[in-house]
Amino acid sequence: MIKTLQRQVTPPRIKRRALSIPAEFDSDPVVWAAWLYYEEGMTQEEVADQLGVSRASVVNFLQEARDRNIVTIAVSSRHLQTIGLARELADAYGLTSCLVVPDDGGRLLVHERIGTAGARLLIERLKPDDVLGVSWGRTVQALSAALPEMKLPGVTVAQITGCSIGTTEFSPELCTSNIANRLGARCVNLHAPGIVSTAQIKRLFMQEPALVETFKIIQSSNKVLFGVGSVDDAGTAMRSGYMTPEKIAPYLARGAVGVVSGRFIDREGKPILGALDNQMIGLTLDEIAKVPERICIAGGSDKIDAVYAALNNNYATILVTDLATARALVPRATRSHRTGVSSRP
Structure with a gap:
């Protein structure tokens, strides 16, 4: 599978508790969660620990990343x-x-x-x-x-x-x-x-x-x-x-x-x-x-x-x-x- 991560500056649709998010992720936990999961290969549990949220929240973040086209998934031509x-x-x-x-x-x-x-x-x-x-x-x-x-x-x-x-x-x-x-x-x-x-x-x-x-x-x-x-x-x-x-x-x-x-x-x-x-x-x-x-x-x-x-x-x-x-x-x-x-x- 080919996974493409795109930087977004759109703020999240719902208000979340403040997290210590690295600056390069534009204070957006959705982008941060997507990066950790798709680019760094962490499990959902590991992402949850890193962000200080529940695994269910990570699942929601990843779904939102797909909904907002932060992450696009395509089948490779091969x-x-x-x-x-x-x-x-x-x-x-x-x-x-x-x-x-x-x-x-x-x-x-x-x-x-x-x-x-x-x-x-x-x-x-x-x-x-x-x-x-x-x-x-x-x-x-x-x-x-x-x-x-x-x-x-x-x-x-x-x-x-x-x-x-x-x-x-x-x-x-x-x-x-x-x-x-x-x-x-x-x-x-x-x-x-x-x-x-x-x-x-x-x-x-x-x-x-x-x-x-x-x-x-x-x-x-x-x-x-x-x-x-x-x-x-x-x-x-x-x-x-x-x-x-x-x-x-x-x-x-x-x-x-x-x-x-x-x-x-x-x-x-x-x-x-x-x-x-x-x-x-x-x-x-x-x-x-x-x-x-x-x-x-x-x-x-x-x-x-x-x-x-x-x-x-x-x-x-x-x-x-x-x-x-x-x-x-x-x-x-x-x-x-x-x-x-x-x-x-």
Whole structure:
């Protein structure tokens, strides 16, 4: 926000008790209160102590400052730009909500900026009895680190993909437990490998009573949080050890451009099924698509194709992305999205 303070010499409309007001404020407590609050960043309580008045008086002073145009408040052009683009993106892809993160001059990496913004959005969206399904990745991990500590004991945070042998930075169980710990929520980890060696072993795992009960909780999620991965050598799936080039090669040959919760999608967002799908333990794309509120946090120049694919097949109802990615996505929106028709078969 941009706040502009203008000197005024108009006396206050009502008579107030005499205060020791610095001369530069023209003996006007309204101007003095506005300066302390908007320019020096004091709280209303601190302003009240400085002026020797009640906090209610400070609230009245600040309102009068706005009424008399001593203070004018405007939205900066940078934020207007991102708000306008977010609304356009939401309309283009049929999203219920969208948040576009402005550039910060390179202070933070893209996934850190998106994760921080996603954390703010998440705490605004959570309700007391929510079951939040959580996937994994750099951006989800950044979100977990940016969350403030809260107490939401009625919320359940559930891991929707199995565990990996990768680094702690990208482990699914760490993303879930970090978010649950920050929120003071119940944590439900999925204690099974993300990928097992054969389809038969997966069937045996899925028959285990403990896993059956865990999946009942996971499948009851009314919100889900996920990132979108690329399929190049720098992608999270590759760096984490979750997958190998040999395992990914058949999917690439069939046109995979992105990964959502460990599952491959093509340029239109349609699932690409292969041998690995019969070995993966976790929610499928169809199951994710049935969750009422689906929060996608993703961006970066290397993920534009992947994020487009995820949006194109309506995997997300809410998107948090960066400015450059948003600018690239709007022109790509298909006519079916602009008319509100789903591309999901």
